[in-house]
Structure formats: C-alpha cells, structure tokens
Amino acid sequence: MSLAPFRFADLRQASDGRAELLAGLLAERAFIPPKYFYDELGSRLFAAICCLPEYALTRSEAGIFAAHGSDIARAAGPGRLIVDLGAGDCGKAxxxxxxxxxxxxxxxxxxxxxxxxxxxxxKRRFPALPMAGAAVDFTRSLDLPDSLLAPAGAPRLWFFPGSSIGNFNPDEARAFLARIARACGATASGGALLIGVDLVKDKAALDAAYDDALGVTAAFNLNVLNVVNRLLDADFAVADWRHAAFFDAAASRIEMHLEARRVVDVRLGEQSRRFVAGERIHTEYSYKWTAAGFAALLNEAGFSKLKQWQDAGGGFAIFLAEP
Ligand SMILES: C[S@@+](CC[C@H](N)C(=O)[O-])C[C@H]1O[C@@H](n2cnc3c(N)ncnc32)[C@H](O)[C@@H]1O
Structure with missing residues (x-):
C-alpha cells in the first residue's frame, strides 16, 4: 500500500544548544538542561524507563485513560487537531x-x-489521519508554520502527558502554560489543553522511581554526557560519573544529578573545567504537584474552565483545561 507522506519540518537552529550548554557547564553550580537527554538513545532509554516496575507514573496515567477515556473524549469533543508536545514514540496520543x-x-x-x-x-496504523511532525525546542517557541497545522479550521487540543510539565519550576511552568492558553485563545476555532501531572506521594516510592534497581534511569542520566561530548566537542568519560536522584519533599521535586567519582578534568570545546570528587552537575528537576496546587497554577496561567480525573490511588491527575 502506498501511503500519503506526512509533513515533517526540522525547526531547530543549527547553533541551538552550544552556548546554552557551555554556560551551564561553566556555571558555579554546573547544570545541563534536561532537553539534552533526548538523542536517539536517550529517547529509547526513556521508553524503557516507562516499562520499569518502579516508574508507576506511566501506568497510572494509562489507567486513567483506560477508566475515564470515554468521559475525557466527550469533554474534549471530536474533530480536534491534536498538537502533542514532546510526543516521544507518539504512543499516548x-x-x-x-x-x-x-x-x-x-x-x-x-x-x-x-x-x-x-x-x-x-502513519501505517492510521493512514487516513492527516499527520505532521516537527523537530522543535518547545521552550523556545510554540509558533508552527500553517503548513503543518492541517486541517486548518479544526479546534486544537494541546496534549502534554507524562508529567513533562514537572521539568519546569513553578514560575517557568506558569509561563509555559500561559503561552498555551494564549495559543488556545488565538484561533477562532478555540483550543484546549489535555495535560498529565504526577502528584506528590511517598518519598520512598518517588526515590525508587528515579533510581531503579536495573539502572535504566542511571543510564538515561549518564547518556547526556555522550550528547554533550558530541555537541560541544567535550571529553566526558561516563565511567567518571555516578547517577544521583532523590525526592526533596520541602521543594516538592525530584532532583537528578551526575556526581563526579573522582577529580575530573574535562575539555569543553575550547574551554575546560575541573570538577572535584563528589561535585555534581544538575540534570533534571521533576516537580510533583498536589491536584489543588496544579489547578491553581492552571487558573493563574489563564485557564478558567477545568475538568480533572485521577487514578484510584490519587497518584496522578489528568486535567482538561480551557481558557
Ligand atoms: C518525559 S518524555 C515524555 C514522552 C511522552 N510524551 C510520554 O508522555 O511518555 C519528554 C519528551 O519531550 C521531549 N522534549 C524534552 N524537552 C523538549 C523540548 N524542549 N522541546 C521539544 N521536545 C522536548 C523529549 O524528547 C521526550 O520525547
């Protein structure tokens, strides 16, 4: 069978990343933004994380869609153009x-x-559905060329599952959600947001979810050094670093770091840096919300009409939000 090709645009800029990475790695408290996890191997490792017994988040979210999918679909309405933010393997959509x-x-x-x-x-599974893709850094822009947004008149459903919103701190999350709210209001046909949020729970369960027994999350975290080596012409040796992840209850967030096992001297392109033994590079936050706290955040971002569904254990929430 011959398939209509889907439209695909690479909207990333060639220079994207280098200056940002260098600034982070030369900062007094070094950091690498989490979007650099996702080269091909990083994306595959994330898909493996979703299968881990410790990473209940994916199963909780899937359970809500299984139990309440018809209700959610009725509330969202048919005939929408789904815009999937950080689609990964596109499996959830x-x-x-x-x-x-x-x-x-x-x-x-x-x-x-x-x-x-x-x-x-x-496309092989849904040959009749108009489909498009774009390689973008959504922290930079949510503006997409009209040629990708077909059919043009369809109301949009912005889809942001997997608690990816947790990678933003509360101020960044509010600002990002406000951009989506404005985008929802900017089209005559309107728009809505369907978003999944991991909720605060027991520290031991959260610690294990980000530091699993098989070491898949450790591999995912360490692989970012391979990405940095390619992008910056750096010479990080993965064996010099260990994965560190823990839930900070006071800040309501998982912190993920890479910790130097010994003194490490690293070339960073034209620059260099020494890390002392035990020094950390911060790689990710994953904020955990209460359902009430996240509803308030959506309100502050400009979404006034909210519907919410949770799993039986109250560990995860899905919100449908309209401005
Ligand atoms: C935590 S995974 C979630 C994947 C999938 N949506 C899910 O729920 O299982 C985050 C996804 O967002 C993508 N991503 C991360 N930062 C991004 C950015 N700044 N711009 C675009 N995509 C990004 C990653 O490549 C990855 O596929």
Missing part, C-alpha cells in the same frame, strides 16, 4: 485516537530522528 476521533495530529519533539520513525509507524 495514538492510544486516544479511537476515542478522541481527531481531525489531525501534529507531533512535536526535540528528538528528530526518533520522532520521524515514530510517525512513520503511526
């Missing part, structure tokens, strides 16, 4: 297609090759 009956699908992700492969497979 695809699982909703039969119920949501969308008019089209646009997948956005920073991991270009992984996304393209996922869309190729998805």
């Amino acid at each position: 695809a699982g909703l297609f039969p119920r949501l009956d969308p008019a089209g699908y646009v997948a956005l992700d920073i991991s270009a090759d992984y996304l393209r492969g996922a869309l190729e497979r998805l």
